[in-house]
Amino acid sequence: MKNKTKNILSLNFDQISHWLINRGEKEFRAKQLWPWLWAKRVKDFSLMTNLSKPLRKILAQNFCIKWPEVRDIKESKDGTVKFLLALEDEKLIETVLIPEKDHYTQCLSSQVGCSLACTFCSTGQMGFKRNMYSHEIAAQILVAQDYLQKKNSPKHLTNLVFMGMGEPLLNWKEVREALQIINHPLGLNFSRRKITLSTVGIKGVLQDFGQSKLALLAVSLHAPTQELREKIMPKAARWDLNELVSVLAEYPLARRERITIEYVLLGGVNDTPEHARQLVRLLSRVKCKINLIAYNPGPDSKYRAPEKKDILKFEQILWSKGMTAILRKSKGQDISAACGQLIVMSKLNS
Ligand code: SF4
Incomplete structure (x- = not known):
């Protein structure tokens, strides 16, 4: 019953x-x-x-006391674990545990689906179903901690990233409440320095998020010009890139803190030396580090993976201009848990 x-x-x-x-x-x-x-x-x-x-x-x-129900768990060869969770209304979401050297990072979802439909992203292809409630967002952590405890894992969950399904700043009210549970010393008790919220940049809300000081900021940029961003992520690009970057240049940061810029390298699209130089110019006023992610094509992808030599050249140009760039390895590819791969078949979520 x-x-x-x-x-x-x-x-x-x-x-x-x-x-x-x-x-x-x-x-x-x-x-x-x-x-x-x-x-x-x-x-x-x-x-x-x-x-x-x-x-x-x-x-x-x-x-x-009800947690999201675990419907499926897939474990990758590299130790990545993907959970399929059912919410109280049977809507399905995914969350991923990513193994690091001495800890786990959990990738959290904030919406069922996503309305922004970025062209390289599987979640975007499933459309938007609904916002997640704050307790649903935070309870993904309970599920993951419980799983690690039952496995007697020597590594603990210490870091969180809002990079799963959904655009967190389009659900800011609930995400803010979830962050309060996550930060609360009697709640989940994660320090803000261990939590990163990744956003495409939502005008007005981004500034509110900065004032809240509840988590660190990562921005999904993926293009060095407005024109190219409009092609790769047309809805996100409604906020003009130069305006977004001006807000990032003024963004409130603690000492030694930097904004993370996420840049998915799409073969032949945004990965040339000229794109790298444009990116350097664009971000010259922003205190940031750049995470480069080599695109990881699925069976129906419209993009291809970048070539190794182009990745290295891109990275080298950024370093030569004094920018910190880190090539991120995409984990969990064999279980579709890598960046941009989180998708729950829309027919399951209708
Ligand atoms: S990349 Fe992020 S914002 Fe874009 S469609 Fe995917 S989940 Fe939404």
């Missing part, structure tokens, strides 16, 4: 606090309850032993 009670994870800290106070509980009860939900990942009120038995009973009568 379907559970009709409200999922307590959908209440933020203040809402839980008010709910408890309204029932005559002391103010500190929320501080006792909240860590059970997010830090200790407990799904049963009866196990919350520092709460009185009557309170545990009342909570169980009024709420359920």
